[in-house]
Amino acid sequence: GAVVSQHPSRVICKSGTSVKIECRSLDFQATTMFWYRQFPKQSLMLMATSNEGSKATYEQGVEKDKFLINHASLTLSTLTVTSAHPEDSSFYICSAVRLAGGSDTQYFGPGTRLTVL
Amino acid sequence: QQQVKQSPQSLIVQKGGISIINCAYENTAFDYFPWYQQFPGKGPALLIAIRPDVSEKKEGRFTISFNKSAKQFSLHIMDSQPGDSATYFCAASFMDSNYQLIWGAGTKLIIKP
Numbered sequence: 001g002a003v004v005s006q007h008p009s010r011v012i013c014k015s016g017t018s019v020k021i022e023c024r025s026l027d028f029q030a031t032t033m034f035w036y037r038q039f040p041k042q043s044l045m046l047m048a049t050s051n052e053g054s055k056a057t058y059e060q061g062v063e064k065d066k067f068l069i070n071h072a073s074l075t076l077s078t079l080t081v082t083s084a085h086p087e088d089s090s091f092y093i094c095s096a097v098r099l100a101g102g103s104d105t106q107y108f109g110p111g112t113r114l115t116v117l
Numbered sequence: 118q119q120q121v122k123q124s125p126q127s128l129i130v131q132k133g134g135i136s137i138i139n140c141a142y143e144n145t146a147f148d149y150f151p152w153y154q155q156f157p158g159k160g161p162a163l164l165i166a167i168r169p170d171v172s173e174k175k176e177g178r179f180t181i182s183f184n185k186s187a188k189q190f191s192l193h194i195m196d197s198q199p200g201d202s203a204t205y206f207c208a209a210s211f212m213d214s215n216y217q218l219i220w221g222a223g224t225k226l227i228i229k230p
């Protein structure tokens with residue numbers, strides 16, 4: 001099946017620093033990628049839609065200046081959490097859409113656990 | 118109208134039994150209904166998906182039953198095994214949504230040996 005990777009898998013940082021998370025589709029090209037945030041025992045919350053070559057579309061309530069998204073190529077999207085604070089601690093998950101002529105499927109990365117001290 | 122309601126919130130099933138998780142939706146424009154399996158600390162993995170032109174889809178021990186008139190779909194796990202213990206999410210989307218998924222709240226499934 002299609003593979004999506006995320007790096008790093010876990011990161012601990014100090015309050016006020018910025019953290020970059022990478023999402024790569026390893027065996028297919030993805031014009032569309034998504035970034036989610038998941039709190040413990042809850043469902044996935046869509047943060048933004050990342051389209052290659054254009055600006056990301058953010059969901060209501062998500063600060064675009066705080067969560068910077070760059071979809072620089074058809075296989076890479078990055079999420080940068082700027083000036084992180086403890087309330088940004090969460091599990092961040094990306095996904096990539098593989099187009100397959102009517103059987104388009106969204107594949108998920110393994111997630112990144114961010115802890116802000 | 119964009120919601121997908123999932124039940125139960127948690128489920129305990131004996132090994133070898135059938136696990137059944139249900140989802141209901143309102144938006145009749147939805148045309149893609151996937152189920153995802155998520156283990157703790159991992160991303161969701163696509164388990165099985167169905168489109169509304171069929172009423173049932175089976176892959177191994179996993180079956181989706183789809184009732185278009187009732188706007189409900191369910192996941193059945195036959196011969197449930199301890200390794201199936203995970204959180205299961207149903208979701209829905211439609212063609213004009215740029216592949217955005219509307220997620221159910223999740224069901225934590227525990228299979229007792």
